Amino acid sequence: DQQVKQNSPSLSVQEGRISILNCDYTNSMFDYFLWYKKYPAEGPTFLISISSIKDKNEDGRFTVFLNKSAKHLSLHIVPSQPGDSAVYFCAAKGNTGKLIFGQGTTLQVKP
């Protein structure tokens, strides 16, 4: 059973607009959440994280929101740039210490 789900396989956004990537999870024991970005032929790179004691974390153009009651997190990219085109994975960690990943969402930012 998929504990971390990214239900949108792809997203297309115009340059300069906001990109919103969504992620849902089922395990209420998850207490740390991360987003990774992956370019073709490269490994995933860490983007931003959030602890379950917070509901928002911001780093430059990237903001992660956590809604614990809905078991939902989202990544906002503002403004979107063509270089942001990549696959984005959300991930969650609980008391086992193991990082569980979603299926990924491919973001295309059009110039």
Added chain:
Amino acid sequence: DAGITQSPRHKVTETGTPVTLRCHQTENHRYMYWYRQDPGHGLRLIHYSYGVKDTDKGEVSDGYSVSRSKTEDFLLTLESATSSQTSVYFCAISESGLNSPLHFGNGTRLTVT
């Protein structure tokens, strides 16, 4: 890049043959992980290590074994490769098992024919 080297980067092998993938790190991090990436599944944990000679299973460990005889090296072995093990394999490291991000290598693309 966080000082992680995976070898080989590409490999084609036949069903039933043994295969070993290597991950080498220069960061002296305690934790090392092997993931596989498949379409529709994202990244799934195969095995991980929390120290020299200390390893544990992940979500999809069947058909795989690992060894860690030195801090810097983590080996993933497919004892008898099957077509279902065709995938891209990523090694990752982290400084601690708590809330520290994983840093990934660039992957090994394995094809089992």
